[in-house]
Structure formats: C-alpha cells, structure tokens
Amino acid sequence: MSNAFLQISNAEKVSREAIPHLSFDEFRSQALGLVTDGGKIVHYFAYPDKDRLKLLAVLRTDKLFVAGCDVPDPYPSFTRICEPFHLFEREMAEQYGIRPHGHPWLKMVRYHPSYAEGAADVFGNDYSQDIPGNYKYYQVEGEEIHEVAVGPVHAGVIEPGHFRFNCIGERVLHLEIQLGYQHRGIEKQLLEVPAKRLSILGENIAGDTTIGHSLCMAQNLEALTGVQPDQGARVIRTIALELERLANHIGDLGALSGDVAFLPPANYFGRIRGDFLNLSLLICGNRFGKGLVRPGGVRFSLSDDIRTVFNERLAALRPEVTHVLALLFNAVTVRARFDGCGAVSHEDADHLGLVGPAGRASGMAYDVRRCFPTEHYPHLDIPENKKATGDVYARARVRYDEILQSLQIVESLAATPVETRCVTEGMAYDLPASSFSVALNEAWRGEVSHAVLTDEKGKILRYKIKDPSFHNWNGLAMALRDTEISDFPLNNKSFNLSYCGFDL
Amino acid sequence: MLSILKNRFEQGYKTNRYPEEQVKIFPRYRGKPVIQNNIHRETLETCAASCPQDAIDVQNQKIDMGRCVFCGTCENISNGQIRFTNDYEIATSKRADLITSGDLPALAEHAKQHFKKLFGRSLQLRQVSAAGCNACEADLNVLATPFFDLARFGINFVASPRHADGIVVTGPVSRNMKTALLQTYEATPAPKVVIAVGSCTISGGPFTGSPEITEGLDKILPVDLFIPGCPPHPMTNLHALLSFFK
Numbered sequence: 001m002s003n004a005f006l007q008i009s010n011a012e013k014v015s016r017e018a019i020p021h022l023s024f025d026e027f028r029s030q031a032l033g034l035v036t037d038g039g040k041i042v043h044y045f046a047y048p049d050k051d052r053l054k055l056l057a058v059l060r061t062d063k064l065f066v067a068g069c070d071v072p073d074p075y076p077s078f079t080r081i082c083e084p085f086h087l088f089e090r091e092m093a094e095q096y097g098i099r100p101h102g103h104p105w106l107k108m109v110r111y112h113p114s115y116a117e118g119a120a121d122v123f124g125n126d127y128s129q130d131i132p133g134n135y136k137y138y139q140v141e142g143e144e145i146h147e148v149a150v151g152p153v154h155a156g157v158i159e160p161g162h163f164r165f166n167c168i169g170e171r172v173l174h175l176e177i178q179l180g181y182q183h184r185g186i187e188k189q190l191l192e193v194p195a196k197r198l199s200i201l202g203e204n205i206a207g208d209t210t211i212g213h214s215l216c217m218a219q220n221l222e223a224l225t226g227v228q229p230d231q232g233a234r235v236i237r238t239i240a241l242e243l244e245r246l247a248n249h250i251g252d253l254g255a256l257s258g259d260v261a262f263l264p265p266a267n268y269f270g271r272i273r274g275d276f277l278n279l280s281l282l283i284c285g286n287r288f289g290k291g292l293v294r295p296g297g298v299r300f301s302l303s304d305d306i307r308t309v310f311n312e313r314l315a316a317l318r319p320e321v322t323h324v325l326a327l328l329f330n331a332v333t334v335r336a337r338f339d340g341c342g343a344v345s346h347e348d349a350d351h352l353g354l355v356g357p358a359g360r361a362s363g364m365a366y367d368v369r370r371c372f373p374t375e376h377y378p379h380l381d382i383p384e385n386k387k388a389t390g391d392v393y394a395r396a397r398v399r400y401d402e403i404l405q406s407l408q409i410v411e412s413l414a415a416t417p418v419e420t421r422c423v424t425e426g427m428a429y430d431l432p433a434s435s436f437s438v439a440l441n442e443a444w445r446g447e448v449s450h451a452v453l454t455d456e457k458g459k460i461l462r463y464k465i466k467d468p469s470f471h472n473w474n475g476l477a478m479a480l481r482d483t484e485i486s487d488f489p490l491n492n493k494s495f496n497l498s499y500c501g502f503d504l
Numbered sequence: 505m506l507s508i509l510k511n512r513f514e515q516g517y518k519t520n521r522y523p524e525e526q527v528k529i530f531p532r533y534r535g536k537p538v539i540q541n542n543i544h545r546e547t548l549e550t551c552a553a554s555c556p557q558d559a560i561d562v563q564n565q566k567i568d569m570g571r572c573v574f575c576g577t578c579e580n581i582s583n584g585q586i587r588f589t590n591d592y593e594i595a596t597s598k599r600a601d602l603i604t605s606g607d608l609p610a611l612a613e614h615a616k617q618h619f620k621k622l623f624g625r626s627l628q629l630r631q632v633s634a635a636g637c638n639a640c641e642a643d644l645n646v647l648a649t650p651f652f653d654l655a656r657f658g659i660n661f662v663a664s665p666r667h668a669d670g671i672v673v674t675g676p677v678s679r680n681m682k683t684a685l686l687q688t689y690e691a692t693p694a695p696k697v698v699i700a701v702g703s704c705t706i707s708g709g710p711f712t713g714s715p716e717i718t719e720g721l722d723k724i725l726p727v728d729l730f731i732p733g734c735p736p737h738p739m740t741n742l743h744a745l746l747s748f749f750k
Contacts, residue, residue: 111680112716152684155663157631157645159638160681181680182635185716193713200556200573204710207639207735264508268515270649274738277646278530285532285588288639290734291575299576300532309530320514327511424580500637503678 004030005057005065010372011219011439013226016453019056019436020067027055027069028078034059035082040353040366042440043451044088046071046096047462048116053096058438058451064372066438071096077103084353087470093122095187107135110180110503115188138176140166145173148485152181159499167485175480175488177473182503190463195429202450203290206467206501211237211244212443213465213501214293216450219374219439221295224431224452231376232420233297238376239413240280240289240298242406245444247276249357249399249406250321252496256396257328259490260337265328272324275317282310294423302418310414318407325400338393342479342491345390354475356446356468357402358495360386361394362475368442380409395494431458445469445498467501519653523746527739534574534588535737537567538606543585551578551586557703557710561603569594570602570706570720573734595731595744599722602706602732612747616728619697623669623749627659629699630668630692634685635717636675640702640735644672652738659745665689670697673725674735676704676711677718689725699729701741706730 004027006020022030035041043058056068077100078085089100091109097119100106106122113127121127139147146167152160160181166174190201202217203210215237222228229237254269277287284292284300292298302310328334344354349362359366365384369377385401387394431454438451446468455461476495480488520527529535539548543565552560555578559571567578567586578586589606596602597614633641644661647654654660662668665688677685689698700721703709708719721727731744 152681153632153688157633157641157661159633159636159641160684181678181684182633182675183678183680183716184635184676184711185714186711189711189714196554196556197710200575200710204637204639204704204734207637208642210639264511267650268511270646271518271651274646274649274651281533282530283532285530285534285576286574286734287643287737288735290573290639291534299580306532323511323514327507330507498638500635503635 003034003065005034005059005067008064008066008438010064010374011223011437013223013432014066014436016434016436022067022069024069024072027057027067030067031057031059032078032082034061034065035084041084041088042447042449043438043464043466044085044092045451045462045464046092046098047453048096049461053098053116055092056451056453062371064438066436071098074101075099076101079103083351087474097122108180110183112180112183112185135178137164137178138166138174140173142168144168161499163488165480165485165488170484170486172480172483172485172488175477177477179473179499179502182500184500184504186504187463187465191460198429199294205465205504206498207288208248209244209443209445209448209467209498209501211240211289211293212441212448213450214289215241215375215441216439216448218293218295219441220437220450220452221429221431223437223439224435224454225295225429227296229297230420232301232418234375235413235418236283236298236302236420237293239302239410240283240292241375241441241443242410243276243280244289246403246406246410247273247280248444248496249403250276252493253325253328253396253399253403255493255496256338256392256490257334259493260334262328262331262334265324268320268324272317272320275313279310279313282306282313295429296423297420299422299424301420301422302414304417307414307418311411314407314411314414321403321407325403329400335393337490338396339391340389341392341487342483342494343389343391344475344479348478349390349475352474352478353471355471356442356444357395357398358472358475359446360384360398362390363388366447368440368447372440374439374441376413392490392494431460433458443468445496446472465504467498469497469502472497473502518650519656520651522739522742529590529592529737529739531590533590533592533737534576534579536589536591536594536606536608537569537572537604538587538589539565539567540585543582547582547585551582554578554581557712566603566605568603568707569732570599570730571703571709571712572732573703573710592737592739593743593747594733594740595729595748597729597748599706599727599730602730611744615748618695619728620749622695623697625658627670627745627749628662628668629659629670629672630665630688631661631672631674632685632688634673634675634681634705635678636702636704640674640704643735643738644674644701644741646738647741652742654742654745657746657750659749665691666693668692668696670699672699672701673705673721674701676708677721677724679716682718682724686724697728698725699731700727701731701736703732703734706732709734
C-alpha cells in the first residue's frame with residue numbers, strides 16, 4: 001500500500017507545511033490501513049488552526065508517521081472498523097466537540113467543558129455540577145448479577161478514580177473504569193502560561209513519571225529550537241530515567257508481594273524503593289527528579305564527589321535487591337497466586353495497543369528505548385523482555401528483568417566520569433513558527449509522548465500529552481474479565497497505572 | 505524458610521531514631537529557603553522575575569513556601585543570596601507563616617493544645633488525593649515503610665473517614681474531586697483536623713491559574729496544619745505530625 005503519511009524521527013523538528021494535509025477520505029483510508037495492518041496510534045488529536053478544526057495523527061510501525069486533515073462534518077467514527085481509535089475519538093469529542101458518528105460507546109473521558117468555547121457539548125453535560133460519576137454505567141442484567149462500586153476515594157493512600165464491577169457471585173463479568181477526577185486542565189494551561197512555567201507544569205503531569213514527562217517536553221523544545229544537550233547531560237538523563245524505573249518497579253513488586261500476603265519482600269522493597277528515590281535526590285535534590293531536566297540539558301551535574309557516593313550506594317543496594325528478588329520469586333505461594341491470574345491475551349493486548357511492561361507481559365515487544373532511542377539509548381543494548389502468558393506473573397517477571405537491566409545500565413553509566421555544562425536558568429523559548437515535533441520515551445509504565453504544534457508567530461498552538469496509562473487502563477479492565485473480584489487489587493497493582501497522567 | 509531468615513538477617517534494623525536523632529539528607533536537598541538580609545535589590549528582582557511560581561515578594565524580602573516548588577532557580581541566579589538549606593522542619597500551623605525570609609515559628613508551640621490532648625497518643629488519618637500528581641501521595645505512603653515507621657508513634661492512615669480523626673489532603677483540589685473531598689470531610693467525626701500537604705494543596709502550586717482547580721485548600725476547609733514542598737520530604741511530614749500532635 002502506498003503511504004501518504006510523512007515519515008519522521010523521534011524528537012525532530014518538522015515544518016508544518018511538510019506534514020501531508022490529506023483529504024479526509026484519503027486520511028481515513030491511510031490511517032485505517034496502517035493501523036489494521038498492525039500499526040499503532042501514538043497520537044490522534046484535534047486542534048484549532050485559525051477558524052478551522054484540524055486533525056493530526058502520529059502513527060508508528062517500526063517507523064513514525066504523521067499526517068493531518070480537516071475535520072469533516074459529519075465525522076464518521078473509525079472505531080467501528082478499528083478499535084484502537086476508540087479512546088482517541090472520545091477524547092476529541094470531549095476536547096473539541098467533534099462527534100464521531102457511529103462510535104459504539106461514546107462516553108466522556110475526563111468530564112470537562114470543551115476547549116473550543118461556545119461549542120455544544122457532545123455529552124450534554126452541565127459542568128456547573130461537579131460530579132464526573134454522573135454517568136449511566138454499563139449494566140449487566142440478570143437475577144444473580146450484582147454491582148460493586150469503588151471510589152473515587154479509595155481505601156489506601158492513592159489517587160482517585162471510579163471502578164464499577166458487574167459480577168455474578170465472585171466472578172467479574174465486566175469492569176468499567178471512569179476517570180477524570182484528577183483533571184487539572186494541563187494541556188490548556190500550557191498554552192497560556194509564561195515560558196518559565198512550562199518545565200514546572202511538565203514535571204507535575206505525573207509525579208511518579210517526572211523524568212519521563214519532562215524528557216518529552218525538553219526533547220520537543222530542543223528539537224524546535226535546535227539547542228542540543230551535551231553528551232554528559234544525555235547520560236545523566238538516561239541515569240535519571242532508569243532510576244525512576246528502578247524505584248517504581250521495585251515499589252510495584254513490593255506492593256504485589258503485600259497483596260498476596262507475603263510481607264517480608266513487601267517491607268524490604270518498600271524501603272529499597274526509597275533508597276532509589278534518594279539516589280535521585282542525591283543528584284538533583286528531589287526524590288522524584290523534579291528540577292533536573294530542562295531544555296538544553298540538566299540543571300545538576302554528576303560531579304565526582306556525588307558519583308562516588310552514588311556508586312557506593314548502588315554497590316550496597318545490588319545484593320539487597322537481588323536477594324529480595326530471589327526471595328519473592330522463589331516463594332511457591334507467591335508463584336501460585338501470580339500464575340494465571342488476570343491474563344490478557346496477546347490478541348487483546350494488540351487490539352488495545354498496550355504498551356510498557358503490561359504490553360511486554362502479553363508478548364508485545366515494543367520498547368521506545370529500543371525502537372526509537374533518544375538520549376544515551378542508541379548506545380545501549382535493550383533486550384525485548386517480552387513474555388507469553390500475559391498474567392500477573394508475566395507482569396511481575398517483566399519488572400524483575402527490567403530491574404536487573406536498569407541496575408546494570410545505571411552502574412555502567414556512573415562508572416566513568418560524566419561531564420556536562422549545567423543549564424542554569426531556563427533557555428530562551430523562542431520557538432520557530434509553524435513547526436511540529438513529537439517526542440517519545442520509554443518511561444517505567446511504557447511509551448510516554450508529547451506533541452507540540454506552533455502557530456505562525458511561534459506560539460504554542462497545541463500541546464498534546466499522552467501518558468502510557470491512556471493505552472493501558474483498558475488492559476486492566478480486560479484482565480478482570482472472568483477473574484475473581486478479590487483479585488482486583490493484585491491485578492490493579494500489576495498494572496499500577498497513572499490517574500493524573502491519564503486525567504491531565 | 506531459610507531464605508526468609510537469611511534475608512531478615514541481612515536487612516537488619518533500619519528504622520531511624522528521629523526525633524531523638526536528626527536524619528541526614530543528601531546535601532543537594534532543598535529545604536527551608538533563607539533570604540540574606542543584605543541581598544541586593546536587583547538580584548532579588550531578577551529572582552522574582554525568574555521564579556516560575558512567582559513566590560518571591562521583593563518589597564518584603566520574603567518567599568512564599570506555600571507557592572514555592574523548591575526548584576532552586578532563585579538559588580542559582582542569586583549566587584547563594586537566596587539559599588535552600590538542608591532544614592526539612594518547615595511545616596506551619598498558619599498559612600501566613602509560610603511566607604518567610606528564613607525564620608519559622610516553632611511548630612510545636614503553635615499547635616492547638618487540645619489536639620495534643622485528644623490525638624497525642626493515637627491519631628488516625630484518612631488521606632484524600634484531590635488531583636495530586638502521586639508524588640505527595642508516594643511520600644506519605646513511604647511513612648509506613650520500616651525506615652520511617654509512622655505507626656510506632658501511634659499514627660496511622662486508615663481506610664475510612666468514619667475511623668479517622670482527620671483528613672490529609674494532597675493535590676490542587678480539582679473541580680471533579682471537590683465534592684468527594686468535602687463529603688469525606690463531612691464523614692469524618694468531629695473534632696477533626698485538616699492537614700494540607702504540598703504546594704498544590706496549599707496554593708494551587710504549579711496549576712495556579714487553571715479554572716479546573718482550587719487555589720488553596722483553606723478557601724474551602726479550615727486547615728490546621730500546612731506542610732509545604734513539591735512534594736514535602738517524608739521527614740518534613742514526619743516532623744510536622746510529631747511536633748503538631750505529640
């Protein structure tokens with residue numbers, strides 16, 4: 001099939017004129033063709049250009065592609081033919097009032113008024129009422145069917161979201177997840193704030209993925225302005241992203257262990273996770289890496305005195321990590337609970353477009369570090385890490401593998417001196433006119449991506465954010481099908497998705 | 505079984521001895537900001553203009569820790585005339601006290617005495633994340649790990665507001681979480697405390713200006729304890745809870 005989409009690179013400046021502006025019919029057939037042939041959607045969003053609404057899609061196979069078109073009236077939904085578009089179309093409907101005709105299940109995503117002022121609300125919501133749960137949930141009918149409603153306020157110290165289970169006895173027939181409670185309006189705010197606030201907002205999209213999101217923002221701004229970080233900064237950023245992965249994966253395995261009532265690893269990993277957060281603090285003064293990554297480089301060096309302490313700590317942590325990993329994975333009771341629980345088939349994972357460890361657990365080898373490497377990753381050898389079974393065990397096992405790999409990466413990068421010229425103040429954000437850039441990174445949950453469009457004056461016209469959780473929440477819903485409701489916490493931890501990253 | 509014992513032996517005893525002994529944090533940690541008395545006016549103006557959070561008041565030479573995200577931009581520009589010290593004991597009982605040049609009232613003396621009497625031996629808290637980015641939540645959660653071991657002080661996070669003596673709020677209180685937050689507050693039996701954790705909760709933080717959030721929890725609920733930071737270090741949380749209630 002001929003491809004009318006433009007092939008682009010990760011974090012590369014593209015003139016908006018160079019992006020193919022197709023007729024809607026051609027756009028539709030090309031996009032559907034690419035995705036039904038196994039391509040995946042990185043972005044698909046609407047944006048206003050002067051007084052018109054336009055669509056832009058970034059798709060990936062083993063390469064990245066971009067193209068756009070005008071929004072037709074009426075807009076026929078792609079979802080009927082190709083499910084992976086369903087959430088993107090719902091998002092477009094909410095953000096810009098584009099009703100996808102024929103969408104099989106058109107419901108709100110985050111419950112907020114349309115970005116396009118004055119546009120009629122597709123969902124008929126009254127936003128003076130502040131209840132996002134004000135929505136008719138999917139219902140299963142029958143004599144022995146019962147519903148369980150959980151959230152938005154959960155029993156633990158975690159973010160809010162609503163889960164609605166339809167069960168027969170203990171068996172879950174269907175789980176519906178309604179989010180939006182965390183919506184802060186970031187995409188809209190990014191267009192309005194002064195340049196000095198951009199990085200701060202980027203860091204706070206999802207605090208547990210600070211480095212992942214701030215890398216996307218920095219790489220896009222660097223691509224657009226042509227200011228490139230030096231090699232040392234790339235190494236430090238790579239270390240920071242791997243530390244983020246280590247802390248979160250270790251925390252997740254501890255939480256999984258706690259959920260199957262095997263408490264020693266739960267407690268040890270709970271603390272060891274903190275030790276990795278402290279390594280981020282050692283470098284940049286913040287446990288989550290806030291303040292480290294800025295366009296043009298990093299704000300803190302890995303000077304030799306810091307590096308010495310860093311390596312000492314790593315050397316002390318390595319045996320602890322490997323021994324607790326062995327303790328967890330050699331326990332037959334743990335294995336019995338993890339095995340076969342909440343399996344997502346490769347076929348379902350492929351249809352849903354799962355990414356990150358959740359995707360790799362179901363046999364989807366995709367990893368941005370390997371497929372579209374940035375920073376220091378072109379020089380690193382990242383294995384495929386995919387598993388066949390798609391269950392809790394597979395999702396835990398992917399983390400096991402990645403913990404050992406990340407540990408090795410961090411050790412080897414910090415073994416030799418790293419020199420960088422720190423960026424002190426924010427760079428001047430004189431963005432070029434009518435340009436576009438998209439950046440992808442493999443954060444610990446999977447592919448995180450930001451896309452930026454500038455207008456003819458060099459002002460940001462559209463800032464699109466996508467957390468990996470946007471792809472993966474439906475994976476959790478799928479994992480729960482025909483699973484016992486008592487296994488929900490275990491499955492939920494095995495995905496450990498972001499609420500605020502989704503809600504924006 | 506043998507490997508459980510072996511691991512237990514290897515792990516040893518990790519709980520810190522705070523408050524008897526201070527916990528040392530790595531030197532780059534940015535705690536309480538201190539503005540030098542004789543700071544050049546121009547320097548301070550440059551800092552104020554560069555501050556992403558607009559947290560610096562040039563006239564009064566003060567910095568608002570409730571807005572500050574402790575990014576350290578002003579420290580960089582001012583050549584150390586504004587410094588973020590290693591002091592993590594920065595919580596206050598009044599919003600106004602967070603606006604400081606470096607002096608903070610001793611929290612323990614400003615705590616409401618009846619709270620100490622009521623909750624000094626046992627304090628059960630319900631946490632509500634209201635659009636928090638999961639950093640504040642994570643650094644509250646970590647208080648339950650062996651290093652901090654909050655439970656040794658009789659303080660616990662509980663699953664229901666009905667079992668709680670107060671709520672700990674994180675996040676800039678999004679419009680979509682406001683009702684749930686207020687209902688959780690209502691469901692907590694009086695007398696109850698309200699604790700605001702993090703820059704977002706105290707002032708709106710990085711999201712200040714967005715119509716989707718509330719700029720300051722104290723606008724909708726009576727806040728008893730303000731714990732600043734982005735996120736507050738776990739030791740800041742621990743110090744605040746111990747000084748205020750013990």
